[in-house]
Amino acid sequence: MSRKILGRSVQTLLLSVGAAFILLPFVWMLSLSVKPRDEIFTTDVHFLPSRFEWSNFTFALTETDIPLFLWNGLVMVAGILVFQILFAVPCAYALAQRQFAGRSLVFGLVLGALLVPFHVTAIPIFLGFAQIGLLNTFWALIIPFIPTAFGIFLFRQFFAQLPSDLFDAARVDGMSETSIVWRIAFPLALPAATAFAIFSVTAHWNDLFWPLIATTDPGLATPPRGILYFRDQESGDNVGPLMAAAVITTAPLVIAFLLAQRKFIQGIASGGLKG
Structure with missing residues (x-):
């Protein structure tokens, strides 16, 4: 019993130290945001x-x-998330619950796409958007992220756990595949959808790389890009308001995660149970 208690104490201590290191920059940012100059x-x-x-x-x-x-x-993040779910859910359902030639190959390509960082394709996308005049628009910020290999993979793993008899019964009742996807499969996948939404919103809300390339109009600046304008044009070395702006842009993500953390953990756990 004493060994078990000691092991848990050491584990708790290590987790606490790790959490302190991770949270320290955020605590310091919050501290600076309410300090006089x-x-x-x-x-x-x-x-x-x-x-x-x-x-x-x-x-x-x-x-x-x-x-x-x-x-x-x-x-930007709402547009990206809506279109990602609109396309990723049917693709994932087909890979998990439908039989067709080349299904394993397609799923292998999805796994391979997970290994390709967005930065590799950024220049071709930028050149293409420049040719068709999409730069400096919201579409330039949304379209490149609609295809999501991670979303397809996550939903596919969740759908693979659902019994095929459920969908067969729906087909017997005369439901179309589209109705099955959105009226049966997607409601059951809400934990996975919550987990994916948190990943997607966090990644694109904090993204500075692509908005810095795709837009030059200050009226289209996203929060990270906007803080750069704030730093250069308004506050200079006035760190207090700058950190206050950082707190304001970070707070929505923290609040959203705290509200959805149970569904998030459930979605991540259920998404890895079956290959």
């Missing part, structure tokens, strides 16, 4: 300021375009 550039390290400088948040929200950047980010 004269307490930021000092040799003494204090997480709590002598007085809370809430004007940093007021400045970030009223004197810059942070609300516009947040709206642009919402439009």
Whole structure:
């Protein structure tokens, strides 16, 4: 019993230390966002300021375009997620529950696509969009991420666990394959959809690489791109409002994850039970 308690104590200690290292930058960002300027550039390290400088948040929200950047980010991630699910779910259902020639080959190509980073295809996509005039539009931010090998893989793993008899019974009742996908398979896959949504929204909300290439219009800036404008044009070395802007752009992701963490864990766990 004592060995078991000792093992758990060591495990808890290691997890706590790891969590502290991961959370430290976020805690420091939050601390700087409420500090007055004269307490930021000092040799003494204090997480709590002598007085809370809430004007940093007021400045970030009223004197810059942070609300516009947040709206642009919402439009982008929502558009990407909707189209990803619209295409990934039927593809995953076909790979899991339908028999057709070359199914194993197609699934192998999906697995291979997981190994190809987006940066490899960024230049050809940029050149293509330049030719057809899609740069500096929301479509330029959305279209490249609609095909998602990860989404197809995750949903396929979930659908593979569902009994085939369920779908056979639906076919006997006269339901079309499209109705089966959206009225039976997708509602059952909501845990996987929640997990995928968190991955997708987090990745694209925080993405700076592609928005920096595909757009030059400040009116289309997403939150990470917008913070660059904020840093250069508005605040300069005024770190307090800059960190307040970083907190504002990070908060929606943290809140969304906390609200959906149970479904997220369930979706990840169920997605890896069957190959």
